[in-house]
Amino acid sequence: MPLKPFACLLLLAALCSAPAHAQSEGPLGDLFLAKEGGLRHYSSYDSSGNNADFRTLAPGQTLTLVDHKGAGVLRRWWLTIAPRNVVEIHRSLIIRCYWDGEQTPSVEVPVSDFFGMGYGKWKDFISAPLNMTSGGYNSYWPMPFNRSARITVENRGKLPVSNFYYNIDIRTYGKLPKEALYFHAQYRQVRTQAGKPVTLLETSGRGHYVGTLLSMQPLRGNSLGYLEGDERIFVDGETVPSIIGTGTEDYFSSGWYYDTGEYGAPYHGVTVKDDSGRINTYRWHIEDPIPFTKSFKFDIEHGGTNDAPGVEYTSVAYWYQTHPRPTFPALPQELMPRSLSMKPTIEAESLLGSATVTGGKLQVQDMGTWTNGWSGNAQLWWVEAKPGDKLTLSITAPEAGTYELTGFFTRAGDYGIFRTSLNGTTIGSLVDGYSTRVEPTGPVPYGPVQLKKGVNQLTLEIVGKESRAAGYSEGYLVGIDGFQVSKE
Known part of the structure; x- marks a missing residue:
């Protein structure tokens, strides 16, 4: 039934006289209202009055950022x-937060992972x-x-940090309120095993789960089949999970193996x-x-039935809960991404004496000019081949x-494409040596292979080159840093 004019006037008057803060005005709506409490600022400013507004962190040193009462x-x-x-600095700097005098931290995460980026990377998002x-982070x-x-940060690595700047703001x-729960963030790192899901968090107490960062990398090939894994969330002692998903990228609100590529949303x-x-x-x-x-x-599965072994999973779980709570699992001794911590066990230069070529020449090239990192600062260089x-x-x-x-x-602007065979049988995929800069490829997995004794x-x-490859040797150079051979 339509409102009569008098009723409409009463409704309009009620709306106009309602308190301003009772109306929804968006995220900035109540910014004009008086705030309770104060603000305490902690930073790395130069207390001498000069402009060296940073701290340094030597290997093994722990720096206290906040000690608030x-x-x-x-x-x-x-x-x-x-x-x-x-990368080594990002994975070696460990952030820890201790609330209300606790002896073990409620936050213990490598710095780049804590701020939302795996693999020891920094990247705009x-x-x-x-x-x-x-x-900034x-x-x-x-x-x-x-x-x-x-709040502390520890340098567990071998590299010194010359400049560590920070600003932290605390509302006092x-x-x-007694309902306030403590913030937690926990890092985990595993290599998937057949038949066993990956556990991102297991805790006890009262609280709520608020976020997941997950970084995944296969150690053999580049298949995304591990994304078939479903999340399985057990609440309050359930033996059957009350939350079962439909795939890893589905849990992360995406689809089809992230087929349209990278993006960032709130x-x-x-x-x-x-x-x-x-x-x-x-x-x-x-x-x-x-x-x-x-x-x-x-828990989260890898592959359709936990059938994607050999994938490195690193995760950060974010949640709020009461204290006391279980002690965190110890951080791994090796925090570097496995793909970067792997190094050649056989230096290619050491194979020069017994190597043969059907065309071109072999020589050892000093790679010390570049800072990206080759084992032994040298490579076996195959030049003038076709x-x-x-x-x-x-x-x-x-x-x-x-x-x-x-x-x-090695990759560079004048490097070609080659295939690899072992005892006459092709192994792995083609290796494309082209890049716009001189850089190591990192590990190129050939997978399990059969070796005979001796x-x-x-x-x-050499099978070809990328269309942009040009320069010395007409773009057909090959550079070999080395190989890693390990018994399965």
């Missing part, structure tokens, strides 16, 4: 680091609680505490998807936290059997 909520955390974009933008996760907060209060995104099969992806349960009153376990030419190297095995064979090569013939045959 009283109740509060950490609201904003920014930092930046030099040397910049160094934006989401609601975390981002990396134009050199930012977190807006609210982190409450009742009596104290202590006389007392927090609550979900994929920030790394590359030709090596790497996926770095996040989902924040800000609009849909998962509550628990007694316990919580988050398509159809072959290079044969001798690989010795102590006994016959199945071995994992990995190659390490000498085995490993042959590289």
Whole structure:
């Protein structure tokens, strides 16, 4: 029934006289209202009054960023680091947060992973609680505490940090609501095993789960088949999970193996998807936290039935809960991505004496001019060859059997494409040596191979080049850093 004019006037008057804060005005709507409490700022500013507004971190050193007394909520955390974009530094700097005098941390995560990027990378992306933008690392996760907060960063690596800048803002209060729960973030790193899911978090107490960062990389090939795995979430002691998903990228609010590529959204995104099969992806349960009153376990499958072994999974779980809570699993001793921690066990230069070529010449090239990192700062360099030419190297095995064979090569603007065979049988995929810069390929997995006892013939045959490859040797150069051979 239509409202009569008098009723419409009454409704309009009620709306006009309602308190301003009772109306929804968007995220900035109540910014004009008076705020309770105060603000405490912690930073790396130069207390001498000069402009050296940073700290240094030597290998083995721990730096305290915050040692705060009283109740509060950490609201904003920014930092930046030099040397910049160094994988070893990003995985060796460990952030830890201790709330209310606890002896073990509620946050223990390598720095780049904590801020939303796996593989020890820094890369521009934006989401609601975390981002990396134009050199900065930012977190807006609210982190409450009742009596104290202590935040540290430890340099577990071998490289010194020359410049560590930070700004941290804490809203201070006389007392927090009793419902306030502690913020947690936990890092895990595993290599998948057949028949066994990956556990991202297992905890007990009362709380709610708010986010997942997951980085995955196959150690053989670049198949994304591991994304067939479903999430399986057990709440409050369930023996059958109450949440079962339909695929890994589906859980992260995407689809079809992230077929349209990288993107960043406020609550979900994929920030790394590359030709090596790497996926770095996040989902924040800000609009849909998962509550628990007694316990919580988050497993995720790899492949359709946990049938994608040999994939490296690193994860950060973000959640809020009561204290006390279970102690975190110990961090792995080796935090570097396995693809980067792998090094040749056979230097290619050492094979020069027994190597043969059907065309071109072999020589050892000093790679010390470039800073990207070749084992021994040298490579075996095959020059002045052409398509159809072959290079044969001798690989010795102590006994016959199945071995994992990995190659390490070089890419540059004048390098060609080659295929590899072992004792006359083609192995692996074609290796394209073209790049716009001089750089190591990193590990190139050939998978399990059969070696006979004694000498085995490993042959590289030039088959072509990328259309842009040009320069010395007409773009058909081949550079070999070495090989890793390990018994399965």
